[in-house]
Amino acid sequence: MRRFLSIVVLSxxxxxxxxxxxxxxxGEIAANFSPGIMPxxxxxxxxxxxxxxxxxxxxxxxxxRHTVDYLIAQFQRMGLQPGADGKWTQDxxxxxxxxxxxxxxxxxxxGGAQPLSLAYGIDMVANSPAQHTNAAIEHAPVVFxxxxxxxxxxxxxxxxxxxxxxxxxxxxxxxxxxxxQDSALFHGRTPTLFxxxxxxLEQAARHGAAAVFVVHDEAASGYPWTAVRQHWSSPWYTxxxxxxxxxxxxxxxxxxxxxxxxxxxxxxxxxxxxxxxRRGFRALTLAAxxxxxxxxxxxxxxxxxxxARMNGSKQPGDAIVYTAHWNxxxxxxxQSLHGVAxxxxxxxxxxxxAEAFAHRAPKPHRSVLFVALTMEESGQLGSRWYVDxxxxxxxxxxxxxxxxxLPWLGPSRDLDVLGYGQSQLDDYLADAxxxxxxxxxxxxxxxxxxxxxxDALSFATRGVPVLYARSGLDLRDGGDAAGRKxxxxxxxxxxxxxxxxxxxxxxxxxxxxxxxxxxxxxxxxSTETTYPQWKPxxxxxxxxxxxxx
Numbered sequence: 001m002r003r004f005l006s007i008v009v010l011s012x013x014x015x016x017x018x019x020x021x022x023x024x025x026x027g028e029i030a031a032n033f034s035p036g037i038m039p040x041x042x043x044x045x046x047x048x049x050x051x052x053x054x055x056x057x058x059x060x061x062x063x064x065r066h067t068v069d070y071l072i073a074q075f076q077r078m079g080l081q082p083g084a085d086g087k088w089t090q091d092x093x094x095x096x097x098x099x100x101x102x103x104x105x106x107x108x109x110x111g112g113a114q115p116l117s118l119a120y121g122i123d124m125v126a127n128s129p130a131q132h133t134n135a136a137i138e139h140a141p142v143v144f145x146x147x148x149x150x151x152x153x154x155x156x157x158x159x160x161x162x163x164x165x166x167x168x169x170x171x172x173x174x175x176x177x178x179x180x181q182d183s184a185l186f187h188g189r190t191p192t193l194f195x196x197x198x199x200x201l202e203q204a205a206r207h208g209a210a211a212v213f214v215v216h217d218e219a220a221s222g223y224p225w226t227a228v229r230q231h232w233s234s235p236w237y238t239x240x241x242x243x244x245x246x247x248x249x250x251x252x253x254x255x256x257x258x259x260x261x262x263x264x265x266x267x268x269x270x271x272x273x274x275x276x277x278r279r280g281f282r283a284l285t286l287a288a289x290x291x292x293x294x295x296x297x298x299x300x301x302x303x304x305x306x307x308a309r310m311n312g313s314k315q316p317g318d319a320i321v322y323t324a325h326w327n328x329x330x331x332x333x334x335q336s337l338h339g340v341a342x343x344x345x346x347x348x349x350x351x352x353x354a355e356a357f358a359h360r361a362p363k364p365h366r367s368v369l370f371v372a373l374t375m376e377e378s379g380q381l382g383s384r385w386y387v388d389x390x391x392x393x394x395x396x397x398x399x400x401x402x403x404x405x406l407p408w409l410g411p412s413r414d415l416d417v418l419g420y421g422q423s424q425l426d427d428y429l430a431d432a433x434x435x436x437x438x439x440x441x442x443x444x445x446x447x448x449x450x451x452x453x454x455d456a457l458s459f460a461t462r463g464v465p466v467l468y469a470r471s472g473l474d475l476r477d478g479g480d481a482a483g484r485k486x487x488x489x490x491x492x493x494x495x496x497x498x499x500x501x502x503x504x505x506x507x508x509x510x511x512x513x514x515x516x517x518x519x520x521x522x523x524x525x526s527t528e529t530t531y532p533q534w535k536p537x538x539x540x541x542x543x544x545x546x547x548x549x
Contacts, residue, residue, distance in 0.1 A: 035359035045348035075308035083309030112264030125232035126251030136293035146276035162283035165208030173220035180277035211249035237378035314365035325376030364526030383455035405470035414472030416443035419451035423465035432520035
């Protein structure tokens with residue numbers, strides 16, 4: 001088998017499949033795919049879902065329509081059933097806000113030793129999660145509220161005794177355990193829900209804050225300032241009800257800008273950061289007032305989740321859910337392989353898993369759902385809508401297995417679990433990997449953060465155990481050093497458009513091994529009557545006790 005599968009090879013595979021494919025009058029795809037998970041079939045889907053015509057998959061685009069049509073046609077070809085109350089799609093409503101001329105935005109700080117003008121993109125970024133056409137704060141007092149956590153179970157309240165109503169709150173990224181490296185606080189260096197952006201915004205809004213700015217720290221947040229600037233320059237998507245639990249303005253401050261702000265207010269930022277690590281920290285009002293105003297264009301629309309179902313033979317009311325996201329919302333980044341190719345890998349894997357289950361004998365006792373989710377990169381809107389409107393009740397959703405972290409690096413000796421140690425699903429995966437003579441690893445701290453900004457979080461916060469795995473870096477050819485280099489090359493190549501006339505190297509053999517392991521996990525779950533549980537130290541728990549039938 002060749003080590004690398006280039007675009008040229010992929011095109012040849014697609015052509016070969018088409019040569020022995022038949023097309024019905026209604027245009028249904030009828031290519032002859034293998035019943036198992038095979039690199040050649042994976043390559044066909046991968047190629048079809050990452051062509052230039054589909055690189056803009058923003059809501060309402062032609063790329064969206066073509067991608068959804070392709071997924072439905074493939075599920076139909078396999079003989080699966082529509083999984084959204086008799087339909088293939090579940091419409092997800094959204095509100096889209098786009099800041100008008102963000103480059104003109106300036107955050108003005110007064111009241112300290114000297115006035116500050118913080119420039120958009122360099123010192124700060126901002127948007128309106130509440131989707132205000134005219135968002136503004138004027139001379140709003142600035143309050144430093146540590147990590148912005150209010151949780152009685154942790155005996156932690158950064159807002160205790162503080163009045164932040166109508167004010168501007170400045171917060172630290174991540175949580176006190178991560179920041180202090182103290183294993184006795186929260187989960188130490190293991191990321192938790194309290195470090196997620198969504199949690200911080202919801203808590204600040206609940207306490208009445210008008211604006212929230214998180215101080216950027218690349219290690220604590222998991223991404224560089226360039227990624228923050230790019231993401232926040234894109235349109236902002238929310239669910240219709242999100243505005244009720246969001247501040248009027250939210251954004252990030254660069255570390256340098258935060259230091260300037262605190263110094264102007266006569267405070268030592270590093271000393272206050274250290275103080276925020278201690279239980280009993282109290283929010284501090286700074287000698288500073290913030291003003292900011294900008295306009296946004298607001299629109300509404302619908303974007304679909306695609307849901308296919310294989311009915312269980314004995315317990316059809318229970319379901320294992322495999323998910324991948326298909327949507328790539330930023331049209332301005334449409335020529336980049338980042339996001340598009342990555343989601344294409346997940347979708348291709350979802351289709352191959354569906355193909356394998358469609359031909360599985362004996363048939364699963366429980367139902368298996370294959371869900372392509374929309375707007376993952378816009379705040380996990382598709383998954384959040386799904387768990388609020390589940391085709392199978394969440395108390396009977398056995399597990400969610402996510403496929404959005406499978407780079408094409410080549411065969412490896414391991415598989416990383418993002419959010420390792422949270423649920424009994426780790427044990428299922430360990431058994432599957434043992435049969436492949438491979439091992440499971442927890443990944444690094446940055447990988448652990450991925451769980452808390454992924455679609456898996458939507459399921460986890462509602463009590464459904466999740467399994468989110470990333471292709472391992474200990475490659476069979478070259479070991480860990482080669483894997484880290486190839487993963488770095490993969491990130492660099494996927495973050496920008498390739499030069500004209502060139503193509504990335506795609507070695508899909510490792511993806512096939514990963515998918516077969518995840519297939520074994522779902523296959524075992526589909527024939528059991530018990531439900532995997534969260535572990536005692538997990539950040540989540542099942543809210544409803546389910547009795548095996």
